[in-house]
Amino acid sequence: MDIVSLTPHGRRLTALLVRADDPREKERWALPHDVPRRDETIDEAAVRIERAALGAPPGLLEQLAAFGDRRRHPSNAHVSIGYIALVASGSDGPVADQAAWYPVDELPAIAPRQRSIVEAAMQAIRARLDQSPIAFRLLPPTFTLSQLQEIYELLLGRRLHKASFRRALHASWLVEPTDEWRSEGRGRPAQLFRYAPRRRRGSRRGVRFEGVSGSLGG
Amino acid sequence: MDIVSLTPHGRRLTALLVRADDPREKERWALPHDVPRRDETIDEAAVRIERAALGAPPGLLEQLAAFGDRRRHPSNAHVSIGYIALVASGSDGPVADQAAWYPVDELPAIAPRQRSIVEAAMQAIRARLDQSPIAFRLLPPTFTLSQLQEIYELLLGRRLHKASFRRALHASWLVEPTDEWRSEGRGRPAQLFRYAPRRRRGSRRGVRFEGVSGSLGG
DNA sequence: ACGAATTAGTCACAAAGTGCGACTAATGTC
DNA sequence: GACATTAGTCGCACTTTGTGACTAATTCGT
Numbered sequence: 020m021d022i023v024s025l026t027p028h029g030r031r032l033t034a035l036l037v038r039a040d041d042p043r044e045k046e047r048w049a050l051p052h053d054v055p056r057r058d059e060t061i062d063e064a065a066v067r068i069e070r071a072a073l074g075a076p077p078g079l080l081e082q083l084a085a086f087g088d089r090r091r092h093p094s095n096a097h098v099s100i101g102y103i104a105l106v107a108s109g110s111d112g113p114v115a116d117q118a119a120w121y122p123v124d125e126l127p128a129i130a131p132r133q134r135s136i137v138e139a140a141m142q143a144i145r146a147r148l149d150q151s152p153i154a155f156r157l158l159p160p161t162f163t164l165s166q167l168q169e170i171y172e173l174l175l176g177r178r179l180h181k182a183s184f185r186r187a188l189h190a191s192w193l194v195e196p197t198d199e200w201r202s203e204g205r206g207r208p209a210q211l212f213r214y215a216p217r218r219r220r221g222s223r224r225g226v227r228f229e230g231v232s233g234s235l236g237g
Numbered sequence: 238m239d240i241v242s243l244t245p246h247g248r249r250l251t252a253l254l255v256r257a258d259d260p261r262e263k264e265r266w267a268l269p270h271d272v273p274r275r276d277e278t279i280d281e282a283a284v285r286i287e288r289a290a291l292g293a294p295p296g297l298l299e300q301l302a303a304f305g306d307r308r309r310h311p312s313n314a315h316v317s318i319g320y321i322a323l324v325a326s327g328s329d330g331p332v333a334d335q336a337a338w339y340p341v342d343e344l345p346a347i348a349p350r351q352r353s354i355v356e357a358a359m360q361a362i363r364a365r366l367d368q369s370p371i372a373f374r375l376l377p378p379t380f381t382l383s384q385l386q387e388i389y390e391l392l393l394g395r396r397l398h399k400a401s402f403r404r405a406l407h408a409s410w411l412v413e414p415t416d417e418w419r420s421e422g423r424g425r426p427a428q429l430f431r432y433a434p435r436r437r438r439g440s441r442r443g444v445r446f447e448g449v450s451g452s453l454g455g
Numbered sequence: 456a457c458g459a460a461t462t463a464g465t466c467a468c469a470a471a472g473t474g475c476g477a478c479t480a481a482t483g484t485c
Numbered sequence: 486g487a488c489a490t491t492a493g494t495c496g497c498a499c500t501t502t503g504t505g506a507c508t509a510a511t512t513c514g515t
Contacts, residue, residue, distance in 0.1 A: 055305065055315065055316070057315065060305050060306045060307060061303060061304075061305030061306075061316055062305070062306075064305075082302055082303060084300055084302065084303070085279060085300060085302070085303045085318045086279075087273065087278050087279030087280070087282075087318070088278050088279075088280075089278060097273065097275065098273070098279055098318070100303045100305070100316070146368070148444075149444070149445040149446060149447045149449065150364070150447060150449065151449060152449050163492085164492085164493085165491080165492070171444055175444075177441075179443060179444060180443070180473090180474060180475060180476095181475095181492085181493080182474085182475075182476090182493085182494070182495085183443045183444075183473065183474060183475075184443070184444060185493075185494085186472090186473085187443060187444055187445070187446060187472095187473085188446065190446075190472090191446035191449070193446055193449055202481090202482065202483090203491080204482090204483075204490090204491095205482070205483050205484075205489075205490050205491070206481080206482060206483075206489090206490045206491025206492070207480060207481040207482050207490080207491050207492045207493080208481070208482065208491090208492080209491075209492055209493090210492085210493090216449060223395075224502080224503095225397060225398070225401045225402070225405060225502065225503075226366075226367065226389055226393075226397060226401075226402060226405055226406075227367040227405070228367060228405060228406060228408075228409035228411055229367045229368060230367070230368045230369075231367065231368065231369060231370050231409065231411055231434060381463085382463085382464085383462075383463070398502095398503065398504065398505095399463085399464080400464085400465070400466085400503085400504075400505090401502065401503060401504080403464075403465085404501090404502080405501095405502085408501095420510090420511065420512090421462080422461090422462095422511090422512070423460075423461050423462070423511070423512045423513075424460085424461040424462025424463070424510080424511060424512075425461080425462050425463045425464080425509060425510035425511050426462090426463080426510070426511065427462075427463055427464090428463085428464090442473080442474095443473065443474075
């Protein structure tokens, strides 16, 4: 099992790496990984591994996929189960010994299978961004809408229009305002919001044919 | 590894089950399953298991997820990797010995973990319907647009409006007409189409907050 | 032969959703 | 007090979507 822990660091997304167990290994860093014990579920194992590396439980932990190509893995396991962990930007302080955050687009040498897991994690995050409260788990409990928009722009890799973003957010009933305001130095103070999803009237839209093109196994 | 093979049978979706290895088992049927060999990737293992059960390679085979709760599995394995196989409706003829198609909403007794894998497969199919050419792999190489719409309605569990469906399909450039027509008894003959995705101008829409509500691990 | 029934396919319009420029608001800086 | 800076809203053109009503081509019944 391999965990891809992500947290925003400034304007970049960073992943948590730990030093390789064996210093003679070719790759000096690795994703936190371990084998599930007999008495735990894989979700429980993921929590345990993440706690060991991060020192605290993550804001969200969800399964990515299983990886069983022939690429090398630090444990030489035949198959890995990848998990994505999201850590709020405020809580990215001290991590475990022998661990460090690296920008996801500038990782040091890690085992090939782990690199492909990180790449798959980034793709999955973009794909699930509108299905799962991913962006909110990368922020502290209360945040400004500009912060939220920045996270979306970071994950999507493109700029969003302020008015459209807020209109869509309002229509979705995902956040509610607090009565606190933050002044971040210069400029007008921003209202703080919290993630508080409400029941929405199911819109029941028609069919979409979004990303369909080709596929494996045809 | 467990394979959920699906094919439409009339107006219902059916899954392929095989007789349990051990007749003393509580559940007499099971999803096709096996352990990957040392020299094969998990994708290769999935193809092998599916061929053994179906007698032919499926139209599409993609990974679902890993399942490692404590529920019972015929092999007593600690974790299962679920795969989804899609079989065209034309080719659902003879299957391997000791195998049969059952409607997914009326499965006989199978191991609890396998039942949850089937349920997860159905959810994943609905979620990926607009990302992956799922519907096309449940149909023969050429098909009418009404057949295609029927598949979508079967998978989504609701009726779609004919004009909207066709408009969206045309805009997506996923199908091209052949010069054949099929007359299916009564009514006007329908033109046959084939799945032939073309490069589309990327629409780059704004953000959607579709299915975000709650989640695990908070 | 001819009309009803049946299935395929299209059109047009109202309603809803989206992109985006331009505006107002509240703060710090000089 | 003017100005830079960030927050937040408005309005409008344009696009997308839901839907009913239409036309088209065939079989079936009499």
